[in-house]
Amino acid sequence: MAPKSDANPTTLELTQVETELRNLLLDVGHWIDETSGVGNIESAVQVPDELTKEKIVLRFTGGWVRDKLLGVESHDIDVAINKMTGEHFGLKIIEYLDIPGNADKYDLGPGSKENGKILPGLHKILANPEKSKNLETATTKLMGLDIDLVNLRKETYNEISRNPQMKFGTPEEDAMRRDATVNAMFFNLNTSQIEDFTGHGFEDMEAKLIRTPLEPYQTFKDDPLRVLRLIRFASRLNYRIDPATEIAMGNEEIRKVLKIKISRERVGIELEKMLKGPDPLMALSLIDRLGLYDTIFTDPTRDMNSSPETVYFSSAYTFVHDVLQETSGDIPKSITNTLTRTSDEKYLAWICATVMPWADAPTVPHKKKSQRPYYAAYLVSREGFKAPNKVSDVVAASLENGESIRERVDKCAKQLRQSTAKTVGEDATAPDTLGMAIRRWGPTWRTQVLFSLIYEVVLGSVSRDRLLQSYSTFLSHVTKLGLLEAYTFKPLLTGNELAKALNTKPGPWMKDALDVVMAWQLRNPDVKDPSDAIEAVKTSKNSELSSRLASHFLQLTVRPLFSQARPNPNLTAAAHKAPDHDQRTRFPDDTSREPWKDAKNGSTIELLRWTLSALDAKGVEANWGLLIPPILKMIDDIDLKWKATGCDLLTLLLQSTPGSLLTRTGLGSVFEESLMPLFTYLPTLTPENESIVLLDSVFPALMALVNSLHPASSPQHKSSLSTPRERFMDKLLRDGILAPLFHAPSSAYPRLATTLFSHLPMLLEAMGIDSVKHLQTLTTLLSNVLAEPLGLAHPPLMKSAAKGMQSVILNGWPRIKGYRGEVMRGVSLAWIRCSEDKTKVGVEEIMGELREVVGVLNAVLVADDEGKHVWDREKRELTEADERLRGLLDALQ
DSSP, X not given: OOOOOTTSOSOOOOOHHXXXXXXXXXXXXXXXXXXTOOOOOOXXXXXXXXXXXXXXXXXXXXXXXXXHHHTOOOOEEEEEESSSOHHHHHHHHHHHHHSTTTGGGSOOOXXXXXXXXXXXXXXXXXXXXXXXXXXXXXXXXXXXXXXXXXXXXXXXXXXXXXXXXXXXXXXXXXXXXXXXXXXXXXXXXXXXXXXXXXXXXXXXXXXXXXXXXXXHHHHHHHOTHHHHHHHHHHHHHTOEEXXXXXXXXXXXXXXXXXXXXXXXXXXXXXXXXXXXXXXXXXXXXHHHHTTOHHHHSSOTTSOOSSOOOTHHHHHXXXXXXXXXXOOSTTSOHHHHHHHOOSHHHHHHHHHHHHHGGGTTSOOBOOSSTTSOOBOHHHHIIIIISOOOHHHHHHHHHHHHSHHHHHHHHHHHHHHHHTTTSOOOSSOTTSHXXXXXXXXXXXXXXXXXXXXXXXXXXXXXXXXXXXXXXXXXXXXXXXXXXXXXXXXXXXXXXXXXXXXXXXXXXXXXXXXXXXXHHHHHHXXXXXXXXXXXXXXXXXXXXXXHHHHHHHHHHXXXXXXXXXXXXXXXXXXXXXXXXXXXXXXXXXXXXOTTTOGXXXXXXXXXXXXXXXXXXXXXXXXXXXXXXXXXXXXXXXXXXXXXXXXXXXXXXXXXXXXXOOHHHHHHHTHHHHHHHHHGGGGGOOTTTSXXXXXXXXXXXXXXXXXXXXXXXXXXOOOOOOOSSOOHHXXXXXXXXXXXXXXXXXXXXXXXXXXXXXXXXXXXXXXXXXXXXXXXXXXXXXXXXXXXXXXXXTGGGSHHHHHHHHHHHHHHHHHSGGGGGGGHHHHHHHXXXXXXXXXXXXXXXXXXXXXXXXXXXXXXXXXXXXXXXXXXXXXXXXXXXXXXXXXXXXXXXXXXX
């Protein structure tokens, strides 16, 4: 051992715990000596025969001695044993403490005895020479301290391999093989003396110098990881590195061996300790100065297809240091206080700096072509220094969201600077705009924003002052709005609650729709009750939330589904011309070509239905281009079920569509041309039940169309010329009711006739007095139905015909007097037949409607003084002719 200077301390003052540990270890050593219990244990290192006769000598080694001399508390202690392996000695500790009464002599600390076992955490760490892990150790937890047990060793090399063979060595040999002189001092537990076998430990601590005990090149060649360890020690202790040592650290061959030979896990451990140490700036500066960036920050397992922009490295870590230490007076506190609050965020800030040279590198293809390529910086983090997934994911998210973050920061800051200017388009300062952005960026958004700031500062395309001002303005505004934790906010509504409010089934659509609800919450922070949100969804036409949901569904749910539809090459133009229900057999539905027909997408149709009910006229016009295509696509479909659905949706649309919009876009005539031919889908070419479903939807659509295109005007002087509304109504009556009934008579198709008659009152009411021109046709038609001998075979038809007759009288009353005979013919015959079969289901309802017909007719006729007497006489004659009619007419007397 080299002589000590008189100024150097010879011993160390131990704490109570350290003293307790020393006593235990010495007692174990004495017990081994007394019992001659060294024995043999399977190990990569064999005990030489000459050592077996020596007494056990124990030493605290390495960093603990250094830190003790520096007055720094340390909870990690390496214990070197002169003639036993670490594992063997650890097992002897357990054996000794298992002897009754021995464990009671010491305060072993919490957790030292679990499941009835003393020292349960003893672990053996094998050597791995291929990765320059040359030392086999045993580790355990004792008295609250982390203890590593290892034998004194020396390294020998053969001519074939440079991997060392570990053997038991002397304290001098062990000290000389260590990474630095300041780490090579021992504290002898047996003598309580400090031992400096390199002769430079005290000297180099005094000079604050890092150097290797042996020639540096060979030291690093034997274990390249020592390069990183010395950088870590230098930055931790604020020591300078010996020039000769530094030259060897930057040697190209050493860098190559470090890159290839050392496991990336060990590289990552050293890097993490540097970045979490007291001076990461110094550590990264040394890495930069020694040209080690490409060695450390790379993925050696693959071809990166590019090189890092190392010129960005210095700017990146210098800026991070300025932010964290606030040494630069130009760093606003809002940046430091918001983005680097915790130790984890500070560590991530340094990680951002380390991967910045890879920020603009091309992506690296995934081994599976179907998978997204990797960001190079992500691979450097994940594979280069084996960062945990959560750290590598932050790097990936920073790159994924980088453009979005920079755009959001710039727009927000610019708009706030120009607060007096009128906002056009999206409000970049609004709480929903910023809150939803933070929710998209996720829990690590602060680090992602810092990553973007570092990137922009390093890139230098915008002045540093301008960037700091913009980011500070953005963060201050987010803080003011209370959005720093926006990613944790919970929607007031669950997906199921929203689906129920929309009267549709839950589905994949809910996720994005809930984002719309959340944006509304952010705009309305005072709303705390879920029922308020439900009411806002249900409120039709005027609700902000319902309007935004409607626009959202159209853009992100409805349009994508319908835009996927592709034309069926088998469906020829000829197939469209003639309504032929057999077309559906010849050209079956193909949901793979038209996904909106798939049952699993049924919720999309319901969402479209809800959307149409939620939009007011302004909303309809704003979303016009998104509303029309799906509706027309359904109306033009070959399947009558979809035609009917399209008609239903068109009815909802037209109820909120101003006629001026239909005229301006020319779609009024398009709708009319699409709807009117649907009245030709009649038996026998079309099954009656399908025809009924279709026509039942066509009538309301056409009525909504005429009311929008040609709304009823206030009463004015009647011109001899018919109006567009009159012409439309006349055509609808002729083509929609009269022509179908002529083609498919009620006697053959009573259910279809019932449907047609059910729409007659609505049509006649819209026509009003203009319906008088059709009195002869309608009264004859309806009377024939009522007079049908077999009419009671389908009571709903009789009932609908009676209601139709009531509407004819109510709207054509000025001239109905001339048709009273035709009306009474049908009503009387129907009444008589009902009287004969009152037990039949539905008969009583028919008779009630027939009384109503006569009552309406009576009200019209008795108002005419001249005709009243004639009408009274006719009623008497009818009852005299058939007593069964008294029940119909007596109430009118």
